[in-house]
Structure formats: structure tokens, C-alpha cells
Amino acid sequence: xxxxxxxxxxxxxxxxxxxxxxxxxxxxxxxxxxxxxxxxxxxxxxxxxxxxxxxxxxxxxxxxxxxxxxxxxxxxxxxxxxxxxxxxxxxxxxxxxxxxxxxxxxxxxxxxxxxxxxxxxxxxxxxxxxxxxxxxxxxxxxxxxxxxxxxxxxxxxxxxxxxxxxxxxxxxxx
Amino acid sequence: xxxxxxxxxxxxxxxxxxxxxxxxxxxxxxxxxxxxxxxxxxxxxxxxxxxxxxxxxxxxxxxxxxxxxxxxxxxxxxxxxxxxxxxxxxxxxxxxxxxxxxxxxxxxxxxxxxxxxxxxxxxxxxxxx
Numbered sequence: 001x002x003x004x005x006x007x008x009x010x011x012x013x014x015x016x017x018x019x020x021x022x023x024x025x026x027x028x029x030x031x032x033x034x035x036x037x038x039x040x041x042x043x044x045x046x047x048x049x050x051x052x053x054x055x056x057x058x059x060x061x062x063x064x065x066x067x068x069x070x071x072x073x074x075x076x077x078x079x080x081x082x083x084x085x086x087x088x089x090x091x092x093x094x095x096x097x098x099x100x101x102x103x104x105x106x107x108x109x110x111x112x113x114x115x116x117x118x119x120x121x122x123x124x125x126x127x128x129x130x131x132x133x134x135x136x137x138x139x140x141x142x143x144x145x146x147x148x149x150x151x152x153x154x155x156x157x158x159x160x161x162x163x164x165x166x167x168x169x170x171x172x173x174x
Numbered sequence: 175x176x177x178x179x180x181x182x183x184x185x186x187x188x189x190x191x192x193x194x195x196x197x198x199x200x201x202x203x204x205x206x207x208x209x210x211x212x213x214x215x216x217x218x219x220x221x222x223x224x225x226x227x228x229x230x231x232x233x234x235x236x237x238x239x240x241x242x243x244x245x246x247x248x249x250x251x252x253x254x255x256x257x258x259x260x261x262x263x264x265x266x267x268x269x270x271x272x273x274x275x276x277x278x279x280x281x282x283x284x285x286x287x288x289x290x291x292x293x294x295x296x297x298x299x300x301x302x303x
Contacts, residue, residue, distance in 0.1 A: 067191045068285035072263070074189070075234045084188070084236070118190050 007046050014043035014076045015140040023137045025150065026093035028105035030112045033090040033138040033145050034073060036082035042140020045073045049108050066111050089116050090125040090145045092136045178204030178302040185210040186217040186231040196230060199288040204302060214243035221253055228257045233269050241272055248277050257298050
């Protein structure tokens with residue numbers, strides 16, 4: 001019996017056991033599936049780089065969400081035994097599906113490619129861009145991944161939790 | 175009011191993209207003298223030979239984590255008083271408390287905006303010019 005872990009924007013999941021599928025639905029967002037084939041640890045995140053409410057004039061603000069999402073995923077995989085130099089990535093999403101939003105999908109896709117190049121992570125499958133929503137299913141332990149085009153319409157918005165900086169004032173030491 | 179350009183900084187993070195992002199944030203704040211290392215193992219001897227005023231270090235790193243790095247810095251008679259700001263994740267409340275006990279000067283929770291980094295640095299150094 002397969003176990004399913006659906007994730008939405010801002011979330012990630014890491015798995016080190018057989019028979020588990022991590023799935024997500026993507027429009028202009030990007031999902032990165034990472035796997036260490038030796039440790040058999042893998043995970044997926046789902047991030048939207050742009051933060052519509054702030055950071056438009058802030059050249060760091062635009063990328064901190066993607067960088068942070070990748071760091072969370074990689075750190076959690078390493079805690080479960082993955083080694084950075086063995087990581088292999090599959091990239092999905094980054095479609096330009098909503099007229100008027102500009103090329104946000106393209107910039108997300110470009111970020112994902114650039115990140116893997118900067119970090120020296122090998123890229124396997126790369127299905128980025130286009131104009132259609134995608135469903136992605138990843139079996140981290142087995143290292144299998146598949147995607148399908150969902151429809152011309154953007155994916156439904158499910159419980160969107162924007163990646164906002166957490167309240168760091170709750171441990172007041174200074 | 176110290177000039178940001180006069181403050182020598184060491185940035186330590188195992189993720190290249192994060193180091194680059196922090197560098198750009200610091201440059202936007204006026205810092206000019208910035209070096210970085212991918213881990214505490216590399217950074218510790220570097221700050222001993224090329225002393226800096228400020229260390230900005232990630233907590234979650236392989237080999238030597240940010241707390242071990244902080245402890246090693248504080249234990250050194252020469253660089254022991256170097257200002258140390260730790261980068262932590264949102265779930266690392268316990269880490270912050272341990273860091274405080276070890277003498278960290280401040281901490282920044284990831285993901286952070288440049289303004290948050292500036293505020294934490296200024297709480298230690300005073301207003302930057």
C-alpha cells in the first residue's frame with residue numbers, strides 16, 4: 001500500500017522509506033525533487049520565489065524564498081543521512097500560466113537551474129516552463145519521478161501558506 | 175556610529191547560494207571587507223590568521239555546526255571576543271538559547287530580509303553609517 005504525502009506552496013517533505021509518494025500541483029511555482037541514491041533519502045519542496053507583498057525593490061528579497069526553501073530541504077535530507085555531493089535533482093514547474101503575471105514562471109525556472117549549477121547539484125529530469133499546470137509525483141526511496149500536464153487552467157489554490165519570515169522576537173535575549 | 179565599510183566580516187554557510195545572498199545583503203548595507211567560507215572547519219583557522227570584527231555563521235552545517243564554531247571562537251584567547259551573529263531556522267529556539275549561553279551576540283532567523291540583518295548588526299555595533 002503506497003502512502004501519499006501531498007505538499008503545497010511553502011512546504012517540503014523528506015522520505016527515507018519505500019512505498020511513499022510525495023506529490024504536488026504546480027503552476028508558476030517550482031518543485032525540486034532531490035535524491036541521494038546511495039542513502040536512499042529524498043525529498044521535494046514547492047516554492048514561489050516572488051513575494052508579492054514586499055521586496056519588489058529588494059534584489060535579495062526576490063530570491064531568499066527559493067534559497068531558503070532549498071536549504072530547508074537539503075538540511076533535512078542531510079539530517080537523515082544524505083550527502084550533499086551525491087544529490088541529484090529533478091526540476092518541475094515554472095510555467096507562465098496566468099496572463100498579466102508576466103514571466104514569473106520563467107524567472108522561477110531560471111532560479112532553479114541557476115541554483116543547481118551554483119551548488120554543483122546534478123540535474124536529471126528538467127521539465128520547466130510552458131504554459132500549463134503540472135502534477136508531480138516523486139518516490140524518493142525508489143528514485144522514481146513522474147509528471148503530467150493537468151489542464152490549461154492554473155491549479156486550484158490549496159491552503160496557501162506564504163513563506164514569510166517567522167516571528168523571531170519570541171526568544172528575546174538582547 | 176561605525177562605518178560599515180570599516181567592519182571586516184566572515185560569512186560562514188555551507189550553501190553557496192546563501193553565502194552569495196548574505197554577501198549581497200551586506201554590500202547593500204555598505205560593507206566592503208567581506209570574506210566567506212563553506213564551513214566552520216575552514217573558517218576557524220581563517221579568522222585566527224586574518225582577524226575579523228564580525229562573524230556571521232549558519233547554525234546547521236555538517237562537520238562542525240554553528241554552536242561548536244561559536245564555542246571554539248569564544249575559547250580562543252585571541253579571537254574570543256569577536257562579534258558572532260548566528261543564522262538559525264525558525265524551529266531552532268533551543269539552539270538560540272544554547273548560543274546565548276555560549277556568548278553569541280545576536281541571531282537572525284532564516285529566511286531574513288536585509289533590514290532584519292541590519293537591525294541585528296546595529297544592535298551590537300550601533301547605528302551603521
